[in-house]
Amino acid sequence: MNAILQPHQHFNKVDFKPKDYKDEKTPSFWCAGCGHYGVLTGLLRALAELGVDPNHLVSVSGIGCSSRLPYFVNSYKMHTLHGRAGPVATGVHLARPDLAVVVTGGDGDGFSIGGGHMPHLARKNINITYILMDNHVYGLTKGQCSPTSREEMKAAVTPYGGMEEPLDPILYMLTYGATYVAQAFAGNAKLGAQLIKEGMEHKGFSFINLLSQCPSFNELDTALSFRSACDQVDTAHDISDRNAAMQVVNKAKQEGRIPTGLLYKSERPALHERMAELVKRVGGTKDYDLRKIIDLARP
Numbered sequence: 001m002n003a004i005l006q007p008h009q010h011f012n013k014v015d016f017k018p019k020d021y022k023d024e025k026t027p028s029f030w031c032a033g034c035g036h037y038g039v040l041t042g043l044l045r046a047l048a049e050l051g052v053d054p055n056h057l058v059s060v061s062g063i064g065c066s067s068r069l070p071y072f073v074n075s076y077k078m079h080t081l082h083g084r085a086g087p088v089a090t091g092v093h094l095a096r097p098d099l100a101v102v103v104t105g106g107d108g109d110g111f112s113i114g115g116g117h118m119p120h121l122a123r124k125n126i127n128i129t130y131i132l133m134d135n136h137v138y139g140l141t142k143g144q145c146s147p148t149s150r151e152e153m154k155a156a157v158t159p160y161g162g163m164e165e166p167l168d169p170i171l172y173m174l175t176y177g178a179t180y181v182a183q184a185f186a187g188n189a190k191l192g193a194q195l196i197k198e199g200m201e202h203k204g205f206s207f208i209n210l211l212s213q214c215p216s217f218n219e220l221d222t223a224l225s226f227r228s229a230c231d232q233v234d235t236a237h238d239i240s241d242r243n244a245a246m247q248v249v250n251k252a253k254q255e256g257r258i259p260t261g262l263l264y265k266s267e268r269p270a271l272h273e274r275m276a277e278l279v280k281r282v283g284g285t286k287d288y289d290l291r292k293i294i295d296l297a298r299p
């Protein structure tokens with residue numbers, strides 16, 4: 001593994017417009033009015049601003065309406081198993097740390113079935129960008145509660161409303177040590193694009209929660225309700241202070257508001273750098289001697 005290889009070396013390589021990053025073979029096929037279109041628009045704009053070479057871009061997803069997104073992007077792509085986009089993306093990244101890896105997926109995919117993986121992407125500081133397309137519902141399977149659904153949301157299997165406290169993906173990611181944490185309303189593609197771009201430039205695990213309305217199965221969280229509850233707060237606190245970021249989020253939640261913008265950013269070694277360092281320490285080549293690693297680990 002070569003520590004010098006970084007995705008950034010493939011930035012500013014092409015002069016593409018956002019539409020050039022759209023896979024023209026596959027027209028996007030979400031419902032009319034779906035917020036996921038806004039996520040796609042933001043991503044395509046971010047890619048154009050970065051000028052990332054599509055040959056060095058990998059778009060990875062799990063299963064869900066949101067997880068269809070890689071189909072629509074001019075890149076290498078992997079539509080994997082429900083909840084398993086994170087581990088697959090980790091493997092892609094560790095095998096080829098020079099590629100830009102973007103995961104997209106839903107709140108169900110990431111925080112229900114995939115929930116066991118999320119802390120580890122954050123704590124290991126995997127150098128990938130994770131875009132959560134958070135519509136507070138399972139869209140593809142036609143409207144069950146997700147971990148981010150509001151308690152009062154009535155769905156087919158919860159006709160009297162839910163019984164569970166929703167989790168907050170932002171607080172979750174701050175807690176587990178993600179080094180770039182941001183949030184926006186998916187319909188604000190300008191802010192979405194800016195946050196995705198900065199997230200892809202960030203070295204380490206970047207997590208961007210994009211609130212995305214589901215007009216087919218979530219009547220509570222509409223485009224209007226998301227848009228009117230969002231406040232851009234990213235200049236109001238020290239961005240490198242994790243406790244301050246948590247306080248901002250908690251305060252906004254108490255007031256029924258949604259804090260958007262860049263909420264937290266810090267620097268620490270990413271996993272691929274630590275692995276490269278280990279290889280160097282025990283032999284200086286990727287064909288390292290496992291015995292040396294074991295000997296080194298002995299007290």
Ligand SMILES: Cc1ncc(C[n+]2csc(CCOP(=O)(O)OP(=O)(O)O)c2C)c(N)n1
Pocket residue numbers: 063064065066067082105106107108109110113133135137138139140141146
């Ligand atoms: C192992 C497994 N369990 C369950 C499913 C059914 N399933 C497919 S998508 C999905 C949830 C999708 O919700 P979300 O991830 O929030 O994305 P959305 O469709 O709302 O964009 C479920 C439960 C599956 N495909 N595989």
